[in-house]
Amino acid sequence: MIARFLQRRQRRNPCHPADLQAPPSLVRLDGAAKEVIETGRTRLVTAALLFALCFVVLAARLVDLTFIRNDTEPRVARAATLVAKVDQFPVVDRAAIVDRNGTLLATSLRTASLYADPRKVLNAREAAAKLVRVLPELSQADITERLGSDRSFVWIRRNLTPRQQQQVITLGIPGLYFHGEQRRVYPQGALAVHAVGFTDVDNNGLAGIEAFFNERLRDPARAHEPLSLSLDLSVQHAVRDELLRSVAAHKAIGAAGIVLDARNGEVLAMVSLPDFEPGQVGEASKDQRFNRNTLGVYEMGSTFKTFAAAMALEKGLVNMKGGYDATHPIRIAGFTISDDHPKKRWLSLPEIYMYSSNIAAAKMAVDVGPAGQRAFMQKLGFLGKPAIELPEIGGPLYPRRWNTIETMTIAFGHGISVSPLQLASAVGAMVNGGLLVQPTLIRRDPLAPLPADRVISERTSRQMRQLMRLVVEQGTGKKAEAPGYLVGGKTGTAEKVGAGGYKRKSLLTSFVAAFPMHAPRYVVIAMLDEPKGTKETHGFATAGWTAAPIVGRLVTRIAPILGVPPVHETPEVRSAIAIPGFNAPAEPGRPQPTLQERKLASF
Amino acid sequence: MSRSLTFFAVALTAAVSWGLYHLAYEVQRLEDELIDYNRALLRDREAMQVLAAEWSYLTRPEALQERALRHLDMRPLLPVQIARIEHIPFAETLAPAGAVLSSGDIPLPRPRPRPLPFAATREAAYPNSQAAPRAGTPLPSSPVAPAPPFLQSAAPVPALAAARSAP
Incomplete structure (x- = not known):
């Protein structure tokens, strides 16, 4: 059946040598032959249009990428477009709290937190021994146990100082990773603690102003704008x-x-x-x-x-x-x-x-x-x-x-x-x-x-x-x-x-x-x-x-x-x-x- | 004719391509530069935030008070030490300063008939402070502060007198 189909096609194909025996001017196309050529031309035009459409789409996308950019693009590109507005580009996610004279009461600082994927840690005992040398406040037994577990994520220590982070990097232990975090800092210490309050380790307000204005302080649109209290720190x-x-x-x-x-x-x-x-x-x-x-x-x-x-x-x-x-x-x-x-x-x-x-x-x-x-x-x-x-x-x-x-x-x-x-x-x-x-x-x-x-x-x-x-x-x-x-x-x-x-x-x-x-x-x-x-x-x-x-x-x-x-x-x-x-x-x-x-x- | 047009077209295409190529790379280079600057800016602002926190920590009123007690011979401001500008007399109306000082009064013409109603020494002002006075600097024994230089001579201050006599 397939053979017969091919045979018929061959016979119908206008490009088949059998059809090109005479010069074109002498060929009188009519009936089936003319129909075949028309079909071929239509197919060519359709294909060409399709390709043209594809190129137009590509060109449009190119124009979009080069001239029309929007904020959903990654941060690097945004940094380039935000030249004029870079002042409002928040460094941290939680707004600062200041007193009536602008003295800082609470602010967020970027820190690194250390976590581990225990399945990738080769030798838990050795890694723990090394870590405790750099972070002496950790308990070696506890870290050994955590690194030896079969989970894929364990915290080692939150909020390292830059120096501690560098020391941990220098240890070169596989399976340890850093997570960029923000830590709430209260430079004035206990001075206004009952009014200002405090946050948990995930920067959610738990008491005082920090809790009452949690939403306002976390609002990305106002993160660069400190919350000004009526307190006067000198008083x-x-x-x-x-x-x-x-x-x-x-x-x-x-x-x-x-x-x-x-x-x-x-x-x-x-x-x-x-x-x-x-x-x-x-x-x-x-x-x-x-x-x-x-x-x-x-x-x-x-x-x-x-x-x-x-x-x-x-x-x-x-x-x-x-x-x-x-x-x-x-x-x-x-x-x-x-x-x-x-x-x-x-x-x-x-x-x-x-x-x-x-x-x-x-x-x-x-x-x-x-x-x-x-x-x-x-x-x-x-x-x-x-x-x-x-x-x-x-x-x-x-x-x-x-x-x-x-x-x-x-x-x-x-x-x-x-x-x-x-x-x-x-x-x-x-x-x-x-x-x-x-x-x-x-x-x-x-x-x-x-x-x-x-x-x-x-x-x-x-x-x-x-x-x-x-x-x-x-x-x-x-x-x-x-x-x-x-x-x-x-x-x-x-x-x-x-x-x-x-x-x-x-x-x-x-x-x-x-x-x-x-x-x-x-x-x-x-x-x-x-x-x-x-x-x-x-x-x-x-x-x-x-x-x-x-x-x-x-x-x-x-x-x-x-x-x-x-x-x-x-x-x-x-x-x-x-x-x-x-x-x-x-x-x-x-x-x-x-x-x-x-x-x-x-x- | 047709051939020169072709050459011209090819040359133009080459020139435009070369130009566009360089323009595109120049733009990219400038954008990279801009991104670097913006990154530096963000980094600096992060550093500023750390420094602001540090500044706030180092200038805690508590720390300043402790340091002031240790290093400065100053006492808290007292009511009699505050005067309004209209309380300060013109130089020529001042009595001879010696008389003012020997009377034991503060050389400001504010009515103050009673003796000083405040703690006259640093220890009295801060009774429970542990800070020892700096060696070699005796505490002022008298509550009366030394008069400013222009009050110590009976002659009017030249600048003030000149200012007054000017039309």
Whole structure:
């Protein structure tokens, strides 16, 4: 059959010698022969067109490759096209974190990590012996075992230094490879560790800003753009240095400190002690990793009288000349509320605040009532979690049943636990004219609107400033005085809750302050956990002796850094911060009230 | 005619091919150079990143404080040491400097009636610092800093006086 087919083809083929016997002009093509030639021509044209198409495609591809390039090509070619944009070409995958002045807090550096393919390692024992000579921190037995396994991938050591890498290369062991990696480095060490946080070995944020802004820091489009925090490292260091000194002097088990910009809520310093080196997270204890400023909630004690006083002033229940009788302790439901510095007489509001009277504060709060107090605490943000850019945030603890007794204890700071950060921002609202500003760890855009709510009036805020200044001039916070900077504040000494009630010996002392008091700019909080009295403090461990001096020293140190000029107390400044009859002469036309008269006034 | 045209065409083709060949290689060479530069740039930026980290480490406030305590006779800035420019008097209005200095006051006309309210020595300013003072440099015994040279003579400073008398 095939033979017959070939035979027929041969006969039909126009190129067959049989068909070319006569000159072409004499050939008359018609019928079958003409058809055959037409077929041949069509086939030729088709083939030619196909080839032409192929060449056009090739040419187009050539044009594409030479003139039109896109970003999906390999990096070398991109490096050539990115001449103009090479500044934005990120060296590493994770953006740096800097403080408000651009000082580096966290950055990524390229390193090499050593791994092995054990199946390609010829002699595990010998290779391990050689490796341990170069990397002495490795255990030889462990490496021998790993190199002897039948897996195809084992880590030997992550993040070698360039020198170590060169030494390993020089060993020339087959089956060892390097993997280019990036390592997070914290040049400032423990200084701001609780705010900045840390990452795991694969550069995923595990705590602090690193965790909260993990996505932002990993975003390739913004990897060259550092994340700018609101912290000021000089201030941060001053706070940490002073706290460390006080912790050592008073043998405290911990401390916390915050410096907050009262006007825009920027946190300039946030220190929690004990702290740790972010490079050695593994060795840090739970206590060291604990951020006392945001995660810890504490019964703050007398600093809460600030809010009791503000609440009563705001509601018009008392004015600067009014007061309450603090002669007798209050007995209610089996509890006794008494004063630490009992005056046993009627006290005016400035005296209540200055001498930190529990009895009067409790009476003031009862006048406001449980509902009013609860609403005020809600407005100050004490009943919710503070919104700050950290994952470690502790919610406040407050009584579910909020009746008269709870109202009384909350007035002097017991029965409600809040974090120092919440306290700082609420005190900021007390002194800055009455606006509660959301605290932030990120530098604020000065043009963006401030997220702020009015909690008290301008007038009440001015009175609160006067009260806080009085505490430093004449009350329990004299040791917080920083000459020239008009510090005002309030002490708080709380007994910590232990098994079976409050422990008299383990205290939590705090001092919350603002300066300069005629136009407050910064809020400062210092808190010591279980300070002990020393010879210098005559054995006292209360806030006035332990926490207040920290603030005094700190303000003198940080005010020049923050650009706050020392103030000379001109009569105008004096009148803004002083209360007539206390730290200012009585108003003209009115006799200077004496203590005796005011005592009689309670009758 | 047809032959010269052919020669011309061949010559032109050869010249253009030669030109294109060289152009192509020149472009490639320049691109390689550019890539080398960009690689160097990236390498340098990587090095800068390392150096920035190192700089940040070496200038930690803690390290600077420790070094300053060891090597410098300086104390933290105190409120009385800060003055506004308008507090500095013009030279001719200054009292004879000797009188100012002997009064024990700081030669700045700021009202400051009370004694110095701050720690006057380095040890007092940094009580728990372990740094020993450098040998041979006694700590200032008086809290009053020596007056700048132009305050030590009663005569007005020539430059300031000239500036004032100029119309």
